[in-house]
Amino acid sequence: MDTHSHLTAPNRSRSSQSPSPSHSASASATSSIHKRKRAAAAAASDDHLPPLAPSSFSADTRDGALTSNDDLESISARGADSDSDDAEDSDAVVDDDEDEFDNDSSMRTFTAARLETTAGVSAAGSGRNAKIKIENTNVKIENSDSGKDGGHTGTGAVGPAAAGSSAPGIVVKEDSVKIFTENLQTSGAYSAREENLKREEEAGRLKFVCYSNDGIDEHMVWLIGLKNIFARQLPNMPKEYIVRLLMDRSHKSVMVIRHNLVVGGITYRPYTSQKFGEIAFCAITADEQVKGYGTRLMNHLKQHARDVDGLTHFLTYADNNAVGYFIKQGFTKEIYLEKDRWHGYIKDYDGGILMECRIDQKLPYTDLSTMIRRQRQAIDEKIRELSNCHIVYPGIDFQKKEAGIPKKIIKIEDIPGLREAGWAPDQWGHSRFKTLNSSKDSGTNQKHLTAFMRSLLKSMHDHVDAWPFKEPVDACDVPDYYDIIKDPMDLKTMSKRVESEQYYVTLEMFIADVKRMCANARTYNTPDTIYYKCATRLEAHFQSKVQSGIQSKILP
Numbered sequence: 195m196d197t198h199s200h201l202t203a204p205n206r207s208r209s210s211q212s213p214s215p216s217h218s219a220s221a222s223a224t225s226s227i228h229k230r231k232r233a234a235a236a237a238a239s240d241d242h243l244p245p246l247a248p249s250s251f252s253a254d255t256r257d258g259a260l261t262s263n264d265d266l267e268s269i270s271a272r273g274a275d276s277d278s279d280d281a282e283d284s285d286a287v288v289d290d291d292e293d294e295f296d297n298d299s300s301m302r303t304f305t306a307a308r309l310e311t312t313a314g315v316s317a318a319g320s321g322r323n324a325k326i327k328i329e330n331t332n333v334k335i336e337n338s339d340s341g342k343d344g345g346h347t348g349t350g351a352v353g354p355a356a357a358g359s360s361a362p363g364i365v366v367k368e369d370s371v372k373i374f375t376e377n378l379q380t381s382g383a384y385s386a387r388e389e390n391l392k393r394e395e396e397a398g399r400l401k402f403v404c405y406s407n408d409g410i411d412e413h414m415v416w417l418i419g420l421k422n423i424f425a426r427q428l429p430n431m432p433k434e435y436i437v438r439l440l441m442d443r444s445h446k447s448v449m450v451i452r453h454n455l456v457v458g459g460i461t462y463r464p465y466t467s468q469k470f471g472e473i474a475f476c477a478i479t480a481d482e483q484v485k486g487y488g489t490r491l492m493n494h495l496k497q498h499a500r501d502v503d504g505l506t507h508f509l510t511y512a513d514n515n516a517v518g519y520f521i522k523q524g525f526t527k528e529i530y531l532e533k534d535r536w537h538g539y540i541k542d543y544d545g546g547i548l549m550e551c552r553i554d555q556k557l558p559y560t561d562l563s564t565m566i567r568r569q570r571q572a573i574d575e576k577i578r579e580l581s582n583c584h585i586v587y588p589g590i591d592f593q594k595k596e597a598g599i600p601k602k603i604i605k606i607e608d609i610p611g612l613r614e615a616g617w618a619p620d621q622w623g624h625s626r627f628k629t630l631n632s633s634k635d636s637g638t639n640q641k642h643l644t645a646f647m648r649s650l651l652k653s654m655h656d657h658v659d660a661w662p663f664k665e666p667v668d669a670c671d672v673p674d675y676y677d678i679i680k681d682p683m684d685l686k687t688m689s690k691r692v693e694s695e696q697y698y699v700t701l702e703m704f705i706a707d708v709k710r711m712c713a714n715a716r717t718y719n720t721p722d723t724i725y726y727k728c729a730t731r732l733e734a735h736f737q738s739k740v741q742s743g744i745q746s747k748i749l750p
């Protein structure tokens with residue numbers, strides 16, 4: 195069996211687990227930091243960790259001293275038992291600590307205090323080690339080679355430049371043909387967000403870095419910033435636990451840094467021998483969520499984990515309310531990774547869903563937008579080869595005179611592009627009227643159609659319920675009518691259209707106008723009004739006339 199070195203935390207949950215009841219500072223990493231800030235020179239008792247907490251964490255964790263939640267609990271309990279006064283004090287200290295770390299000055303204070311006490315590092319580490327209970331659990335352990343895993347050495351900027359290969363296996367031809375045209379949509383929302391953030395990175399306003407607890411001031415400040423974000427965004431996760439994993443040197447954190455401040459990050463543990471990584475925490479600060487940072491962060495993480503850690507998969511226990519985000523990042527609830535590669539390695543969470551993501555070995559994760567753009571280009575090029583649908587013709591000059599009747603009749607064959615698209619003059623379209631009478635010439639058809647529509651119009655005009663529909667609605671009488679009814683119709687307008695013999699080229703067009711006229715009345719007026727009732731009765735009358743006309747073959 196491998197030697198113990200990785201952290202285990204049985205049955206913890208971001209969403210359902212209450213914070214540890216004991217914030218006893220002697221057990222709490224954060225509080226120990228704070229205490230040091232308050233009294234850097236104070237003598238380090240057994241229950242008071244000496245200064246320079248981050249390094250002392252690393253000393254603890256590097257050798258596997260902090261290995262489980264049980265440790266955390268035992269430390270907490272021990273702190274409470276052994277020094278209850280101190281525990282009370284510590285509760286306040288933890289809260290205070292949270293507040294302080296949320297602003298720059300507290301970070302500066304922390305950093306300054308840490309620098310002042312550098313000499314205490316090894317003592318702190320060893321002193322704490324001496325007190326921490328080491329538990330042997332029966333989980334599989336990966337050899338902790340922090341150098342190999344990128345453990346205590348910060349791995350620095352992530353992304354193409356850092357990884358040295360932005361797109362393994364993908365050859366990007368910068369000089370590929372310029373085949374974009376104005377009417378081709380160049381990117382969807384995903385690509386647009388990725389491209390924007392990539393531009394920000396190139397302009398130096400945004401960066402993605404990967405560090406673990408390496409003792410370098412700037413990195414430590416960022417890690418503490420990330421810890422604050424996790425503490426806020428994962429409120430049910432014990433803060434001590436967040437600190438412990440974040441500062442554990444076998445964990446790495448990929449962080450989004452903007453204007454030198456942490457915007458969010460992902461803390462993960464690479465199990466390089468098993469070629470998978472476990473995402474422990476993932477969060478973006480509240481006011482920057484849903485802007486694409488989470489996606490870009492995940493893409494940087496995947497690229498880094500593949501190119502630097504040699505991983506092929508990620509596993510995580512996703513909070514229920516974050517499952518949607520993980521699905522969009524390519525995670526599935528089905529676990530395809532062979533169980534013996536991960537079982538016993540990762541920490542269990544209550545209330546979370548185990549999800550997996552396979553890391554593609556070729557995808558240019560930090561430059562997906564370029565890949566998608568080139569794929570679009572290739573598809574567009576192929577479409578152009580096979581069709582001419584990309585050619586845009588000038589529009590039809592469709593100037594109208596009164597009642598929407600066109601000024602001049604446009605012959606179908608004159609519509610630009612129609613013939614080029616494969617249309618032939620014998621394809622007359624879908625009108626039932628035309629189809630039924632395909633044996634007759636179009637002039638005869640139009641005469642019959644006009645006569646039928648005239649008779650229908652007269653029948654409606656003479657109907658007792660036709661009076662509200664004989665003229666267009668007068669806006670002086672009904673001021674808001676045209677605010678509500680955007681497509682008005684009336685019998686007089688229809689009559690003009692019929693008499694033009696140009697407008698209604700099919701019976702369906704005529705029927706559509708009658709239906710619209712009646713529907714407008716029912717939209718504007720309530721069912722109890724005379725107008726509403728007239729519309730319903732007139733429409734029923736019209737329908738019966740059309741039906742009997744068709745049945746008695748009034749229609750030619």
Ligand SMILES: CC(=O)SCCNC(=O)CCNC(=O)[C@H](O)C(C)(C)COP(=O)(O)OP(=O)(O)OC[C@H]1O[C@@H](n2cnc3c(N)ncnc32)[C@H](O)[C@@H]1OP(=O)(O)O
Pocket residue numbers: 208384427428473474475476477478479482483484485486487488489490510511512513515516517518519522
């Ligand atoms: C392992 C764990 O740590 S589980 C806990 C995860 N963390 C949290 O729940 C903390 C609170 N939430 C957050 O910090 C962030 O919302 C994150 C990390 C979940 C997502 O980061 P964001 O920057 O908001 O993601 P981003 O803007 O890239 O969104 C990507 C897509 O996921 C969607 N999305 C983001 N958050 C969620 C969510 N909680 N549920 C469902 N969909 C989501 C976005 O709408 C977007 O969809 P689109 O591409 O169709 O437009």
